């Protein structure tokens with residue numbers, strides 16, 4: 001996200017790109033369906049990762065405004081270099097979700113994550129990022145309680 005932020009800082013672009021976010025959410029829902037994952041939970045997960053990413057960007061922008069940060073040298077281009085990398089990361093995340101779906105959809109598995117603290121410069125972003133893993137109510141996840149799910 002530092003590269004994304006630097007690129008936007010240099011080009012004075014806005015942090016938020018709702019069109020790109022909508023496209024990502026639509027794409028991951030299609031891919032989730034293809035992989036047999038809950039599109040609802042997958043969208044919820046990616047929505048929160050995007051909130052986390054924007055939180056990091058806002059924090060960095062605030063720091064840079066504070067210090068009157070100049071343009072950054074040697075920053076990758078957002079559209080042609082950074083976003084394609086983010087897209088391939090999204091595909092890897094979906095594949096990892098597929099590989100770990102039985103664990104992810106276990107009710108109670110989230111308890112292992114409750115109260116876990118990861119040292120970070122971006123605690124607010126981390127809170128967003130972890131929410132889909134810690135808040136596992138079926139209302140937000142679209143994952144049926146274990147008792148009602150068919151056995152594999």
Ligand SMILES: C=C(O[C@@H]1C=C(C(=O)O)C=C[C@H]1O)C(=O)O
Pocket residue numbers: 004015016017018020021024049050051053054083086
């Ligand atoms: C990461 C970016 O910034 C924001 C966050 C996004 C994300 O996390 O995928 C997408 C669009 C922007 O609202 C970006 O512009 O690519």
